[in-house]
Amino acid sequence: MYDDLHTPEDHSETEPGYQPPRSKAGNNDGALTHQAPDREVPIPNSGTALLHQWLDGDVGIAVVRATPGGNDAVDLWNKIHDEAETLRSRTTPLYVHKRIMDSLPDDTYRGHHPWYKRSISMSPAVMIAAAAVLLALGALIAHAVLK
């Protein structure tokens, strides 16, 4: 689920000679015009573009560090990333679950179905007792009819 800000150093796109696709965009005006509605991302200078690509997990960290000011940017984003990790580990305090349940209205869906359509819960002991009563009642009625 989580994208990693720290793309491995051995990313294939970090190899010498790799050129990010966006740096070629200016040479292909026709294609760029055609694709523009889907991108909606302005083309920044190459250092910024590479930084975004690294933060999106598309290029390795070494590529960004090699750009002017890249080391400072990487260090800053590593700090921000550490802070984001702290927030990412947060969980809902347990009392909040209870607070929400306590604040739900009791009767919102109770009246939606007639009583004979609602499910009921019954323990096995009650079920056995009810069955015994019904059997006894049936036997009494049968006895009275056959007399």
Place this chain on the structure above:
Amino acid sequence: MTSATEQVDQADLDQEVIKRVLNGSRDSFELLIVRYSDPLYRHALGMTGSPDVAEDILQQSFIKAYAHLGEVRGRFDAWVFRIVANACKDWLKNIRRSHVSYEEDDQPSSYSTPEEELDRNELRTDLEVALAALAPALREAFVMKHVEGRSYEEMAELLRTTVGALKMRVHRAREALQHLLEGKYA
């Protein structure tokens, strides 16, 4: 990341629970709260910077979800996420606060030295101030991408917009944050 199959299974389970709640089993709603409260709480916390506000937004959102449960079409988690996300944006639009911080809660510290904790608290405060300066839509995109760790595709599905539009928001948010923080930390 959860697979598509797991998501479908989860959606089926959610539909079962929803059916039970609509049939009058109020207590079944707690299953949905337990299942989805953490990512929703993190979103609200990232958007508001305040645990108290995040808890209130979560509570109000689940009450609203309960009241309108019969209107759920499609995935419950995406539906309830939009309720929380809208509540967060409304809060940001209506209440302009100059400074809020995660520090007001009593989560245990995980830093090794008091100096490290001091540095991190300073960064946390500065980051929160910088996030508060962003437009709600930019903050939302940044929080979803970098705090919640969602993919652009997942964000697009939840927010019902395009991947391109979200990339633009995230890029703008990053550039604004970098501009605000680099003088001190870079």
